[in-house]
Amino acid sequence: MSEDLPGGSAADVPAAEPADVTSGTAPPDVAPPDVAPPDTPAPAGAAPDAAAPQPSASPLPSSPSSGLALAALVTGIASLVMASIPFVSFVAFIPAFAAIGLGVAALVKKARGGKPIAGIVLGALAFFVAIGVSAAAVSPGSSLRAPVADAGAGSPSASAPSSEPSAEPSVAPPAPVVVPADKVYSGSGDSVLPIELPDGLDSAAVATISYSGERNFAVWSLDSNMEEDDLLVNEIGAYSGTVVFNLSGAGITSLEITASGPWSVTVRSILSLREFVAGSASGHGDDVLIYRGRAGVATLTHNGSRNFAVWKYGDRSDLVVNDIGAYSGSVRWTAGPSLVAVTADGDWSISLANQ
Numbered sequence: 001m002s003e004d005l006p007g008g009s010a011a012d013v014p015a016a017e018p019a020d021v022t023s024g025t026a027p028p029d030v031a032p033p034d035v036a037p038p039d040t041p042a043p044a045g046a047a048p049d050a051a052a053p054q055p056s057a058s059p060l061p062s063s064p065s066s067g068l069a070l071a072a073l074v075t076g077i078a079s080l081v082m083a084s085i086p087f088v089s090f091v092a093f094i095p096a097f098a099a100i101g102l103g104v105a106a107l108v109k110k111a112r113g114g115k116p117i118a119g120i121v122l123g124a125l126a127f128f129v130a131i132g133v134s135a136a137a138v139s140p141g142s143s144l145r146a147p148v149a150d151a152g153a154g155s156p157s158a159s160a161p162s163s164e165p166s167a168e169p170s171v172a173p174p175a176p177v178v179v180p181a182d183k184v185y186s187g188s189g190d191s192v193l194p195i196e197l198p199d200g201l202d203s204a205a206v207a208t209i210s211y212s213g214e215r216n217f218a219v220w221s222l223d224s225n226m227e228e229d230d231l232l233v234n235e236i237g238a239y240s241g242t243v244v245f246n247l248s249g250a251g252i253t254s255l256e257i258t259a260s261g262p263w264s265v266t267v268r269s270i271l272s273l274r275e276f277v278a279g280s281a282s283g284h285g286d287d288v289l290i291y292r293g294r295a296g297v298a299t300l301t302h303n304g305s306r307n308f309a310v311w312k313y314g315d316r317s318d319l320v321v322n323d324i325g326a327y328s329g330s331v332r333w334t335a336g337p338s339l340v341a342v343t344a345d346g347d348w349s350i351s352l353a354n355q
Helices: 064-083 093-108 115-138
Strands: 183-188 191-194 205-211 216-222 228-236 239-245 254-258 262-269 280-284 287-291 296-302 307-313 317-324 327-333 338-343 347-352
Touching: 064 093, 064 115, 093 115, 183 191, 205 216, 205 228, 228 239, 239 287, 239 338, 254 262, 280 287, 296 317, 317 327, 338 347
Parallel strands: none
Antiparallel strands: 183 262, 191 254, 205 239, 205 262, 216 228, 216 254, 280 347, 287 338, 296 327, 296 347, 307 317, 307 338
8 A cells, every 4th residue: 555755746756676586686786878858948937047158248448547557557668768958958847747746656556576676767767867868958068959949030041141251261380491501611811611501402502791900801712612602801901791692503612821920711591681671771891681572662872982783683683783883763663573682881771662
């Protein structure tokens, strides 16, 4: 007799399998094979299976602190570049301060990584670089100083030329002329005197000669073959004067002196000669000068009693005056440069107008 179980009927209870009467033992428990149930559509209105795969969630946006850190780094780099450029450095402190501020804000928001620190360091470095570059750009000796704009000009324009004359380029002064040293000789009586010409054997020279004897005094120039070249002095009694010799480049090596008393000879370079001043020169006795002026008319005077002669040696040789005793007159005068040799026993003068 079966009893009704609560919540179901007897038919809902599976019947027990019959025992194996042959072996007298209960049948072993055999697990059914794993068979996947066929996919069946869920009934309408049924709740979704909790084990069913759910679509993946979208990634969360990055935190604001990461954006501040990146902004601090980029602004720091930009401020350092601006600080390194003259005149742009004047405004580079703005992004420098911005980089520092962004880096500090990122640190407050606990941003990870070194970007906030790098932004702060770059901003501080840019600030000091901007100060140095700006100071160099406005220093008085800097070539980077900006030109001062014309206050009255409304737009850029080319600068007007200065009314002041520009300074002429400096010209180095000519090298000073080196005058060779004089050669001084002295003696008494007749002598053949070896000499050395200051400017070389092929150059003209002058000799300043003095004699204090009472009888004839004569001086000849001699070449290397001891041949007479020119009679430089021929006087009776005392003598003092300057004469020129070796004009032909004969290579004078000696002077033959005829004398009865002491004498002295100073051989000099023609570079040591005095020059005409404003077209005029004067002196006493024999002398040699340099003339560098223009051609013109010369007025000459002489108050001596013996021979008065004036020679000019330049492109050619000219005997300007040759007279005895006192003289006064005007003669033609060729342009210099030239040597002027005067033979006289008194005072003389040479003057050219408009020199």
